[in-house]
Amino acid sequence: MIKVKVHLRPIVSKINLPTVLKTTILPGDSTERLFIATQVGEIFHMGNGGIKTFLDIRPRIIKLGDSGGGYDERGLLGLAFHPEFYYNGLFYLHYSVAGTQGPGALSEPFHPDPCDSKTLHPRWTNRETQYDHIDTVEEWILQPNGQPLKRRTLLNLRRPFSNHNGFNSLNFSPETGKLVLTTGDGGSGYDPFNLSQDDMEICGKIIEMDVGKATSIHNPPVVTRFNELPASIQETLTxxxxxxxxxxxxSFQRYYHQYIKYAGNVGQDLVESIFSFVHYKPIPVTQLIQASLMRLEPDQEGCINFGWRGWEGAFPTSMVRACSENPDLDEKTITYYNEVIQTSVRRIQPLTSYFHNDPRPDKFGGTALTGVQPYMGNGIPALTGSVVFTDLARKDGFQTPVQGVLAYTRARTDCKPNDFSVIETNYNFGSQSAYYVALGTNLDQTKLYLGVYGSIKVTDFNQGTVFEIAP
Structure with missing residues (x-):
């Protein structure tokens, strides 16, 4: 693939950890503005050469960083503007709710042992009391006086662990006009309860929400499974x-009269993966529930399956036993053999993957995928029509202090996997660490924005910079 070099042009600095970067046009305005949501609960927008607060919900956000030494995966996780936002002022938030801290789903850290079946299939019991926190998805409206106001709650989700809640988790589909929610598998590691493959579990799914349907329920119950939702809410979900x-x-990339969908799955121990697909057949939640009640296998033809927890990208999920004398001989054992077999033909293959350790000179060792966005602009011709992705922190030892990495690939017309190439940047971060924490684009996907933070601790404040990726 062609080697690409870009410039990072700073737009704003000294902000808190940015989680979402999106653009929209405010009602009555004529200029497309960049909106920046931070993990601690602030939303800013850029315009007229400065930064202005759009909404501050910090009091609504759970207290962050207490139990993880400052690292946290909760907070303000999703922001999406309705396709008709200019006319109706509607926008949507996903965040972890203040005052909902629980003890967690397991009393001890989860460590599956392929040789001990008792460790492979624990159950999430006493869900009303054994959980970490509650996430909410809300609908807000920008009033004519310019003040945002919450209208209703769409979902209240009880989460078993603090991590894997999804991030940049709300987006509208240009195909269906529906709000798309991406939910993580619930957290810990290795998906202890296999929630991602359970059809009744809300964890580990991509869900479409028809926000145009009135449910008359403004504060739904806190749930973990689809069949616990009121019927009127079930009917809005696929x-x-x-x-x-x-x-x-x-993310969605227009390709003639259809859209390529891109989704990245953060890896466990081995690999980070970017998937692409065009055709899919969403399954109404009401059908899943009916099949469950009748103890039938639902028709899942056309439903996308990324394979986790049996598969990590294109590989069976494995546990790595280090060989200290010779790391090249590290032993890898399949963790969930039965799940590997059951999902072997149902899952889709990644478009591309990159490894946590990669000795090839033109590649990199990654830590965690943090953004996947198509680029349709002409300003960087070598990237036109490609999909750009970013990793939190390069692990191959070439960067001191820590710095993230940009790369790109392309969807192939034959739908086969493709290679990727690192995008070189010219920006000098000096002695400051630079974790790449967010990737965004504008409405017509002709610009790319990169969120960088000087720490991975949400309790370290005002270390964020947002850049435009420029030629």
Whole structure:
């Protein structure tokens, strides 16, 4: 693939950890503005050469960073503007709710042992009390006086662990006009309860929500499974995909009269993966529930399955036993053999993957996928029509201090896997660490925005910079 070099042009600095970068046009305005959501609960927009607060929900956000030494995967995770936002002022938020901290689903850290079946299939019991926190998805409206106001709650989700809640988790589909929610598998590691493959579990899915349907329920119950939702909410939901571990959202690239969908799955130990698909058949949640009640296998033809927890990208999920004397001989053992077999023909293959350790000179060792966005602009011709992705922190030892990495690939017309290439950048971060935490684009996908943070701790404040990726 062609080697690409880009410039990083700073737009704003000294902000908190950016989780979502999106653009829209405010009602009554004529300029497309960049909106920046931070993990701690602020939403800013850029315009007239400065930055202005759009909404501040920090009091609504769960207290972050207490139990993980400052690292946290909760907070303000999703922001999406309705396709008719200019006319109706509607937008949507996904965040972790203040005051909902629980003890967690397991009393001890989860460590599956392929040689001990008792460790492979624990159950999430006493869900009303054994959970980590509650996430909510809400509908807001920008009033004529310019003040945002919450209208209703669409979902209240009880989460078993603090991590894998999804991020950049709300996007509208240009095909269906529906709100798309990406949910992580619930957290810990190795998906302890196999929630991502369970059709009744809300965890580990990509879900379409028809926000145009009135449910008359403004504060739904807190749930973990689809069959616990009121019927009127069930009827607004369809499932696009399952087998999700943790995703930086879903993005859409227009290709003639259809759209290529891109979704990245954050890996466990081995590999980060970017998937692409065009055709799919969403399954109404009401059909899944009916099949479950009748103890039948639902018709899942056309439903996308990314394969987790049995598969990590294109590979059976494995546990790595280190050989200290010779790391080249590290032993890898299949963790969930039965799940590998059951999902072997149902899952889709990744478009591309990159490894946590890669000795090839033109590749890189990654940590965690943090963004996947198509680029349709002409400003960087070598990237036109490609999909760009970013990793939190390069692990191959070439960067001191830590720095993230940009790369790109392309969907192939024959739908086969493709290679990827690193995108070189010219920006000098000096002695400051630069974790690449978010990737965004504008409405017509002709610009790319990169969120960078000087720390992976949400409790380290004001270390964020948002860049435009420029020629």
């Amino acid at each position: 499932v696009i995909a399952k087998g999700v571990r943790n995703m930086p959202g879903i």
